Amino acid sequence: xxxxxxxxxxxxxxxxxxxxxxxxxxxxxxxxxxxxxxxxxxxxxxxxxxxxxxxxxxxxxxxxxxxxxxxxxxxxxxxxxxxxxxxxxxxxxxxxxxxxxxxxxxxxxxxxxxxxxxxxxxxxxxxxxxxxxxxxxxxxxxxxxxxxxxxxxxxxxxxxxxxxxxxxxxxxxxxxxxxxxxxxxxxxxxxxxxxxxxxxxxxxxxxxxxxxxxxxxxxxxxxxxxxxxxxxxxxxxxxxxxxxxxxxxxxxxxxxxxxxxxxxxxxxxxxxxxxxxxxxxxxxxxxxxxxxxxxxxxxxxxxxxxxxxxxxxxxxxxxxxxxxxxxxxxxxxxxxxxxxxxxxxxxxxxxxxxxxxxxxxxxxxxxxxxxxxxxxxxxxxxxxxxxxxxxxxxxxxx
Ligand code: NAD
Ligand code: MG
Numbered sequence: 118x119x120x121x122x123x124x125x126x127x128x129x130x131x132x133x134x135x136x137x138x139x140x141x142x143x144x145x146x147x148x149x150x151x152x153x154x155x156x157x158x159x160x161x162x163x164x165x166x167x168x169x170x171x172x173x174x175x176x177x178x179x180x181x182x183x184x185x186x187x188x189x190x191x192x193x194x195x196x197x198x199x200x201x202x203x204x205x206x207x208x209x210x211x212x213x214x215x216x217x218x219x220x221x222x223x224x225x226x227x228x229x230x231x232x233x234x235x236x237x238x239x240x241x242x243x244x245x246x247x248x249x250x251x252x253x254x255x256x257x258x259x260x261x262x263x264x265x266x267x268x269x270x271x272x273x274x275x276x277x278x279x280x281x282x283x284x285x286x287x288x289x290x291x292x293x294x295x296x297x298x299x300x301x302x303x304x305x306x307x308x309x310x311x312x313x314x315x316x317x318x319x320x321x322x323x324x325x326x327x328x329x330x331x332x333x334x335x336x337x338x339x340x341x342x343x344x345x346x347x348x349x350x351x352x353x354x355x356x357x358x359x360x361x362x363x364x365x366x367x368x369x370x371x372x373x374x375x376x377x378x379x380x381x382x383x384x385x386x387x388x389x390x391x392x393x394x395x396x397x398x399x400x401x402x403x404x405x406x407x408x409x410x411x412x413x414x415x416x417x418x419x420x421x422x423x424x425x426x427x428x429x430x431x432x433x434x435x436x437x438x439x440x441x442x443x444x445x446x447x448x449x450x451x452x453x454x455x456x457x458x459x460x461x462x463x464x465x466x467x468x469x470x471x472x473x474x475x476x477x478x479x480x481x482x483x484x485x486x487x488x489x490x491x492x493x494x495x496x497x498x499x500x501x502x503x504x505x506x507x508x509x510x511x512x513x514x515x
Contacts, residue, residue, distance in 0.1 A: 257350025
């Protein structure tokens with residue numbers, strides 16, 4: 118088995134760090150068995166955090182380190198001087214790095230900011246381990262077409278999609294994809310109290326330790342809404358065939374139900390190192406992780422309940438965006454990014470997040486946006502700019 122070259126985009130984030138820990142663990146195991154390393158790190162990229170990035174690049178023996186924020190380039194060069202590690206800066210360099218030949222590009226940048234590099238990796242024919250769900254939500258058709266053209270495989274790293282990918286066999290006999298949701302920190306908070314919730318309260322996820330934006334998305338169930346759209350594009354299944362069920366323990370990571378009544382699920386501790394290891398190892402399952410093993414007897418029960426759509430309108434908005442097609446999911450995503458950023462800064466309330474998303478979608482569909490399928494990154498960028506403008510205008514009113 119030859120060494121697998123891996124590039125990690127968003128290396129300094131929560132998923133990026135889990136990825137580097139899985140890689141280090143697998144290589145350490147191989148070394149102790151006197152075997153050659155399993156992985157080699159090709160490139161590491163981050164947005165702004167040069168300190169963490171340079172430490173990671175040295176520890177992992179990366180060939181290249183890229184910082185998206187060009188104002189941080191001199192600092193990165195200084196920190197890596199004399200190490201032999203190449204350096205680069207800017208979005209263009211990041212996209213070029215994503216296209217460098219390797220066996221896996223881990224797309225773990227947060228938000229639509231990850232789209233250009235995800236697309237560059239796929240277009241170059243690199244297999245992509247996809248955590249950056251926003252790129253699939255914003256450009257699902259474009260990414261799928263690019264993958265079909267280049268032969269790249271998109272292997273999901275999001276835990277729910279990893280679960281579905283592992284238990285989905287064929288499509289003809291498929292009845293439903295069932296995506297599980299922890300329900301977030303406000304699962305049992307009365308709707309009357311939601312308006313007062315702060316970003317500090319919203320980010321305190323009960324099960325998963327994650328970056329700030331996805332933690333807020335989990336509190337509104339917008340994360341699940343994005344995941345419904347992500348699943349629709351990744352697995353080419355219409356929105357009507359995708360259900361969401363609340364499962365507070367986050368042990369069953371998602372399920373697929375079939376025509377004969379069988380339901381297949383994937384289970385495990387809520388720990389990203391498992392879907393990370395799977396996405397790095399695929400098509401085999403060679404990577405051992407240090408994840409705690411599931412103790413079903415100790416767990417004793419698994420709970421499930423329906424989503425409260427009145428309290429959490431996000432999933433219905435996602436279904437609506439999928440039904441509308443075209444750029445509607447892109448608009449939903451960008452309005453959410455704008456609203457979450459405003460919420461974190463205390464510029465809008467918790468309940469405003471989903472109303473800004475809904476109103477931006479409505480406003481833009483009235484002005485003729487939404488129905489056409491975008492065919493290139495330039496078209497997508499124009500819609501992103503317009504969605505940002507409309508949601509900023511709506512945010513200024515709250
Ligand atoms: P995070 O905020 O912890 O990390 C984000 C990473 O992206 C950082 O390395 C940051 O430097 C980089 N970044 C941010 N803006 C950038 C830009 N403009 N250009 C280049 N790099 C930029 O986020 P996270 O929790 O690791 O999530 C990353 C992605 O993975 C998100 O799309 C999220 O939805 C998805 N995801 C996360 C988890 C999780 O457990 N954290 C699980 C499933 C999916
Ligand atoms: Mg997920």
